[in-house]
Amino acid sequence: MSKTPLRKSLNNVFYGGVATSAMDTLATGPFLIAYALMFGAGNIAIGFLGAIGFIGNLMHLLSAYLIEKGKTPKQISVLFSIISRPFYLIAALLAFWAGSSWTLVLLIGCFSATYMIGSVAGGAWLPWMKALVPTNLMGRFFSHRFKWMMITKIVCYGGGATLIWYFEEYKADKTIFAYSILLGIAFIIGLYGVFTLTQVENKCISYQKTDSFFKKTIQTLKNKPFKKLLIFLGSLNFSINFITPFITVLMLKVLGFSTPVVVALTVISQFTHAFSVKTWGKLADQKNCFKILQKSIPLFMVCIMLFIGCLFIQNRHIIFGLLVDIHILLGISQSAITLGMNNISLLHIPTQDASIYLSVNSVFKSFMAAIASVIAGIILDGLLWGTNTFCTFEQNATTIGWSIFFLLSLISCLITFLLLKRVQVCSKK
Numbered sequence: 001m002s003k004t005p006l007r008k009s010l011n012n013v014f015y016g017g018v019a020t021s022a023m024d025t026l027a028t029g030p031f032l033i034a035y036a037l038m039f040g041a042g043n044i045a046i047g048f049l050g051a052i053g054f055i056g057n058l059m060h061l062l063s064a065y066l067i068e069k070g071k072t073p074k075q076i077s078v079l080f081s082i083i084s085r086p087f088y089l090i091a092a093l094l095a096f097w098a099g100s101s102w103t104l105v106l107l108i109g110c111f112s113a114t115y116m117i118g119s120v121a122g123g124a125w126l127p128w129m130k131a132l133v134p135t136n137l138m139g140r141f142f143s144h145r146f147k148w149m150m151i152t153k154i155v156c157y158g159g160g161a162t163l164i165w166y167f168e169e170y171k172a173d174k175t176i177f178a179y180s181i182l183l184g185i186a187f188i189i190g191l192y193g194v195f196t197l198t199q200v201e202n203k204c205i206s207y208q209k210t211d212s213f214f215k216k217t218i219q220t221l222k223n224k225p226f227k228k229l230l231i232f233l234g235s236l237n238f239s240i241n242f243i244t245p246f247i248t249v250l251m252l253k254v255l256g257f258s259t260p261v262v263v264a265l266t267v268i269s270q271f272t273h274a275f276s277v278k279t280w281g282k283l284a285d286q287k288n289c290f291k292i293l294q295k296s297i298p299l300f301m302v303c304i305m306l307f308i309g310c311l312f313i314q315n316r317h318i319i320f321g322l323l324v325d326i327h328i329l330l331g332i333s334q335s336a337i338t339l340g341m342n343n344i345s346l347l348h349i350p351t352q353d354a355s356i357y358l359s360v361n362s363v364f365k366s367f368m369a370a371i372a373s374v375i376a377g378i379i380l381d382g383l384l385w386g387t388n389t390f391c392t393f394e395q396n397a398t399t400i401g402w403s404i405f406f407l408l409s410l411i412s413c414l415i416t417f418l419l420l421k422r423v424q425v426c427s428k429k
Contacts, residue, residue: 005201006132010133010141013129016200017146021152022189025157027088028111030259031179033245033249035176035179036049037252037253039098040104043381044381046245046377047245047373047380049245050241050244050246051369051370051371052112052370055116055366055367057123058363058367059116059119060120063121064123067127072202072203073124073131074128077125081118084190087114087117088184089183094110094180095176098176126362131203139281143278143282143339147277148274150270150274150275150335151274153273153274154270154271157263157267160263164260220356226357232423233341233344233365236337237365237366237369238368239372239409239412242409245377246376247307248262251265254311254402257320265323266327269328269330272328272332273331274335276336280340289340290340290423296333297420299336300330300413301410301417303326303330304410305406305410306325306326380405383401384402
């Protein structure tokens with residue numbers, strides 16, 4: 001096939017996605033949580049680390065504002081991506097001062113900065129892709145891209161886990177530097193990701209100049225179908241992020257598994273994530289995004305119930321086998337949830353003033369995900385303190401606290417599932 005401008009652009013969007021996936025895998029997730037635990041992070045700090053990526057997405061409104069002022073999405077994405085990358089390198093260097101009291105605060109500060117600045121780039125990227133990718137290719141292209149992003153995650157998880165295992169076995173007193181190396185590699189890959197952005201064709205974004213940016217932002221909330229969609233997506237993000245950051249904490253601190261084992265389980269999840277997304281993408285194109293969410297949200301709820309089961313099992317081999325099954329189901333459900341949320345946002349938002357609608361959508365989803373993580377950290381600390389203080393059977397106090405936490409997460413998912421039906425009915429009108 002000849003290298004048309006569109007084909008060249010889509011190739012670079014694809015490679016950029018792979019690079020971003022590698023960067024995020026090495027710098028966030030279980031690696032970041034384990035790195036933070038080495039600095040003495042508690043549940044509230046872990047909750048905040050889980051939230052800052054979403055707090056950063058509040059900057060999507062700045063992206064929309066800059067587009068309104070005449071800046072192109074390409075200019076915004078490239079500039080703010082370049083500025084955000086060096087903070088990974090600073091975070092990596094903190095390993096040399098691991099014993100200092102200020103390092104955890106600075107670590108959180110580095111990730112806050114990189115997410116806040118990088119999210120300005122992300123906010124411009126969404127309407128850019130809406131204008132660039134033809135509607136009839138959207139499901140297949142993004143599912144194909146998403147699949148290879150997940151494969152990249154698997155490779156990076158495997159490489160990262162091997163490096164950590166090597167340090168734990170042969171340089172146990174310097175294990176923290178394994179995480180530092182991963183952050184340094186993430187910094188380099190991130191720079192390549194910026195390069196791919198420079199190779200993508202620029203696109204003009206349609207917007208009206210009749211009202212001020214603030215008035216048009218408020219106007220989006222008067223669109224009733226969009227408002228119902230917003231509430232559902234916010235609730236879904238709240239439910240997912242209420243529990244996700246603490247799954248790693250559960251496996252490391254409560255179930256007592258090592259970081260390489262936790263990463264191996266994450267790889268299993270990402271593997272099923274990658275190879276199920278194509279099927280979900282076809283289903284989304286043939287039917288609609290609501291169908292895949294109807295199937296994937298209950299599946300995610302099953303995973304939560306199985307986590308509760310792990311807390312009451314004594315045999316570690318059985319627990320590990322159950323965790324493998326859980327992570328397979330998590331990968332399948334989360335691939336559908338992520339694809340469904342993204343495609344609903346792109347397909348059910350008006351083309352006119354799309355940058356504002358997408359930014360409002362992203363900001364609200366991020367706000368809900370951020371407060372979910374912080375609230376979850378506070379609740380979990382409260383539950384663990386309460387059960388350890390008042391529980392008669394001391395050995396079961398932690399189990400009871402975590403069980404109540406997972407039950408609260410399950411209730412949140414149930415409410416989200418009920419909201420999905422309201423949004424679906426509204427979309428048919």
